[in-house]
Amino acid sequence: MPAPEEMMPVMREAAVAAGRLALALRENGLLAESKADDSPVTQADRAAEAIISEALAGHWPQIPVVAEEACAIALPDCDPDAPFFLVDPIDGTREYICGREEFTVNIALVTGRYPVAGVVYAPALDELFEGSPAGAFRRRGAEEAEAIRVRRAAGPIVALASRSHRTAQTNRFLEMLGPAEIVAMGSSLKFCRLAEGAADVYPCFGKTMEWDTAAAQAVLEAAGGAVVDAADARLSYGKGAGGRPDYRNPFFLARGNVTVRM
Template sequence: MAPTRDMECLRGMCEAAGRVILDLYEAGVEVERKSDESPVTEADRRAEAVLLEALATAYPGVPVVAEEAAAAGRIPEIGDRFFLVDPLDGTREFVSGRGEFTVNVALVEHGVPVLGAVYAPATGGMFVGATDAGAFELAGGGWKRCQVRMPAHEPPVALASRSHADAQTEELLGALGVRERVSVGSSLKFCLLARGEADFYPRFGRTMEWDTAAGHAVLTAAGGVVTGIEGTPLRYGKRNQAHDTDFANPGFLAAGDPALIRGASTQVEGVKAL
């Protein structure tokens, strides 16, 4: 089985956005701050423009919620089917000169990411996934099927955010007996789970739906699972403007082996009290 036409379509637009990002990555860019103090650069804006134009052409009429447009207050009305776009996930890694930044595009249907692409321009890493066709990585000039590791290693190998470490994550990993962890930026953490290089990725801190949807799609297509901290489904299309939580995620757990989610969710109450 090979990637579907939709996966190839997302691949092409992510690569086009990646070329824009790399041009600015090599030239250097000025860093600005958004209202939430997160960094943003011209690379974010230009890459998003490329993606929005490509999606409008390939999927006319399907709403697109994109990070920089949303930050500027331009959020379309959405229904049961819409795209989520993060043109440059891992801006901190981009600015610091590390290559762990990605272009993320995902299609959400009825609250679930069903199609996604994650592209790492600095390394050329490309991951695509769809719930009805599986997950794939572009490697050595061809597509390779991605499959999670099941059962998980004992003890499991955990992934941690390079820029967003916190005490709750450390407490949970300790409770689960994790002795080996890998630090990596952006949505690449989902992709390492998807290809079976690690087992578990917990996140207590705030993320947005466009940060996670593409990686979520790739991981679930590879046989993994993503839930809320308590083990409930992580849904998309959340809107609560009155409380400044438009498209914000709660904490989540991502794993290749569902047994890890069950074990972690039993430890969560004690960890949340920290």
């Protein structure tokens, strides 16, 4: 297998192609359905996932692809200790359906149960974020890639909170933290705003799946941040393999250069 940073061009191209297709399909009108867990899905989710899965399998057929819509049908046979991809073709489907800009395409490479490379593309904003051993970078439109880094919070903390899935437990945590500002935002874009130094912390006390977070975790960690569970341990992956019914995450805290804990 190539080094993770050498795989980034294919991951970038697949994410951008999937994201542009999702935008085009939204402009033509969408039919939304509900999956078994009552989460929404559209034809764009499935079409974008097909583009990504085909691109990854075409270059690295030996690496399993764990993708959200395929997992809604059946879990793949995947060794969690071996390399695998995690794919969310449209993260923030509710935002996508409502016509908002805060939805993303997520592709991550997981090795040894941790994300080592990830691409997050926000099609409506034309912003692409990536993280690997080579560092964390942001691309805006046709601009050159720019290195990004979390900021050191010199004053009151700025917190991000889910727009669609904010819970009472999240509100209690934010009240205890007492941030100077709380910004509501959808999708994995929250991790990327931490990575570029626009905010300091994102607590999640709601339901998320591994494909929702892996790519963005790779970006944030490459930028100097962290994603940790209630024990302050690094968020790991592959928990849904080996017969478990899903790839559900525990509650977690994504943070920049701050000492906040759950």
